[in-house]
Amino acid sequence: MVDNLLIVLYALIGILMAVAGTEAFKAKDNPTRYGTGTFWWLLALIFALGNFMPHWLIGAMIIVIGALALFKQIQVGKLPQIDDEKAEAAAKQFGWRIFLPSIVMAVVSICVAQFTALGGQVGIGIGAITALLLVIVMTKAPAKMVYTDTQRMVRSVGAPGILPQLLATLGAVFTAAGVGDLTAKLIAGILPAGNHLVGVVLYCVAMALFTMIMGNAFAAFAVITAAIGIPFVIAQGGEPATVAAIGMTAGYCGTLLTPMAANFNSLPVALQEMEDPMGVIKQQAPIAIILLVVQIALMYFLAF
Amino acid sequence: MEYLKLLGIVIIVVGFALKWDTTAVVVVSAIVTALFSGMSVMELLNTLGTAFMTNRPVSLFFLTLPMIGLAERYGLKEVAVNGIRKLKKMTPSRILNLYLAVRELGGVFGISLSGQVQFVRPLITPMVTAAAEVRRKLTPKDIDLIKGRAAAVDNFGNFFAQNLFVASGSVLLISSTMESLKYTVTPIQVVTRSIPVALVTLVIVYIYNVLFDRRFKATKGAA
Structure with a gap:
């Protein structure tokens, strides 16, 4: 039952991506429209029909996506815009009720996950569909507008939208290749595994440091959790959910400290024409350091 | 050379730090890690495909x-x-x-x-x-x-x-x-x-x- 429902949900995602791919092909002003369209259509096929394809074929399609990205053939291009005046008028009409679909989505997702046997993933799907129907009923949006906004949103997400899944995939490849075992062996030569506090400090600080270097906590999470989080904290008895959740937010402390996270720390400098290029990071540094220490304490006391 | 498979981590760290295309960096890192750990090309494709399929919930x-x-x-x-x-x-x-x-x-x-x-x-x-x-x-x-x-x-x-x-x-x-x-x-x-x-x-x-x-x-x- 759950598996079948999930196949339907993934097929729906496949349709969203096919819509984005079709529109990306049609965007004549985008010099990379063939690459971008191919990117979305490959994903559409994997999501809609992946269950009926051999896995090596899916692997090959991912390598094609990697090649498209390598040669800069995936770009968002121009998207349909929101009419600001109409949005302002709609804002007057709906007021705070326009947040209702978002609230319904969160509540339905959690209720399905908690009170039915369908689980969290199906819950997200049911929540999203319920919320979409609600917003359509509320606004009486014509089908054409639903289509336009769907393709606008999916295309605007672009290649970064698939990055979390690719990073999780990389984590699985690391596991299959035994990377975690090897790094654990290497670090164990320097620091002893078995001390809970040493493990927690090592994991949280490594998450923050690697995030600073890479500028991306998601990427650091896949690597550092396999290499340090599992052998030094979870294998020592740390509760996996607590360790993983706090590990990720420890990484965010690194995001607050690094010019590598350009979206968060350099974009506002440019947007606001600030004189000090490190001005945002300087305001964030005290909080980042306090929160890192707090999170080390939280992980140590809550996970064991 | 067991340590060569750690090259995948190096690629991720360097690639993100130097702002190379993130999608490409992740895929290349996966390929390098798999090949240096001794997988054949077919095993690599299968591992990659299987891992991508099992991680579909991320894109919900x-x-x-x-x-x-x-x-x-x-x-x-x-x-x-x-x-x-x-x-x-x-x-x-x-x-x-x-x-x-x-x-x-x-x-x-x-x-x-x-x-x-x-x-x-x-x-x-x-x-x-x-x-x-x-x-x-x-x-x-x-x-x-x-x-x-x-x-x-x-x-x-x-x-x-x-x-x-x-x-x-x-x-x-x-x-x-x-x-x-x-x-x-x-x-x-x-x-x-x-x-x-x-x-x-x-x-x-x-x-x-x-x-x-x-x-x-x-x-x-x-x-």
Whole structure:
């Protein structure tokens, strides 16, 4: 039952991506429209029909996506815009009720996950569909507008939208290749595994440091959790959910400290024409350091 | 040469640090890791395909996009902006703290607006600047500090509350990565374990902002 429902949900995602791919092909002003369209259509096929394809074929399609990205053939291009005046008028009409679909989505997702046997993933799907129907009923949006906004949103997400899944995939490849075992062996030569506090400090600080270097906590999470989080904290008895959740937010402390996270720390400098290029990071540094220490304490006391 | 398979980690670190295309860096790292660990090309393709399929839950957030797109068209951003605009005649810290609360509450319901572009630059910074100017004349350095602080508050609220929504990319990534690493962690578990950090952030940043007000009181008597 759950598996079948999930196949339907993934097929729906496949349709969203096919819509984005079709529109990306049609965007004549985008010099990379063939690459971008191919990117979305490959994903559409994997999501809609992946269950009926051999896995090596899916692997090959991912390598094609990697090649498209390598040669800069995936770009968002121009998207349909929101009419600001109409949005302002709609804002007057709906007021705070326009947040209702978002609230319904969160509540339905959690209720399905908690009170039915369908689980969290199906819950997200049911929540999203319920919320979409609600917003359509509320606004009486014509089908054409639903289509336009769907393709606008999916295309605007672009290649970064698939990055979390690719990073999780990389984590699985690391596991299959035994990377975690090897790094654990290497670090164990320097620091002893078995001390809970040493493990927690090592994991949280490594998450923050690697995030600073890479500028991306998601990427650091896949690597550092396999290499340090599992052998030094979870294998020592740390509760996996607590360790993983706090590990990720420890990484965010690194995001607050690094010019590598350009979206968060350099974009506002440019947007606001600030004189000090490190001005945002300087305001964030005290909080980042306090929160890192707090999170080390939280992980140590809550996970064991 | 067992250590060659660690080259994948080097590629990820260097590639992200040098701002190479992220998608390409991740795929290349996966290929290099697999091949140096002794897999054949066919095993590599199979491992990659299987891993991508089992990690599909991470991309479930795509299902939320049509609804968010429509809500945006019908004034989601404008309603929020109008609401915040009503907060005139407040101290700098009150505006910053209310914005922080709004941002964290948005995180709970999966509403992730691009805060820096849509709120900080056009709204929060000008309002905080106006609130501070009532108290004393501002130097260019003060104004730069206010800009930095407003941007920082947006990042605090955005980062430490996004794990409170079950369908956020980060929650799904955590859950799926842990599954790949052979530990079962459900999205709901990630959400509940993220509540303490979100609350601590709220409290610490609240105090931090209240202290910021002092900067604009101190010289009032001297003028």
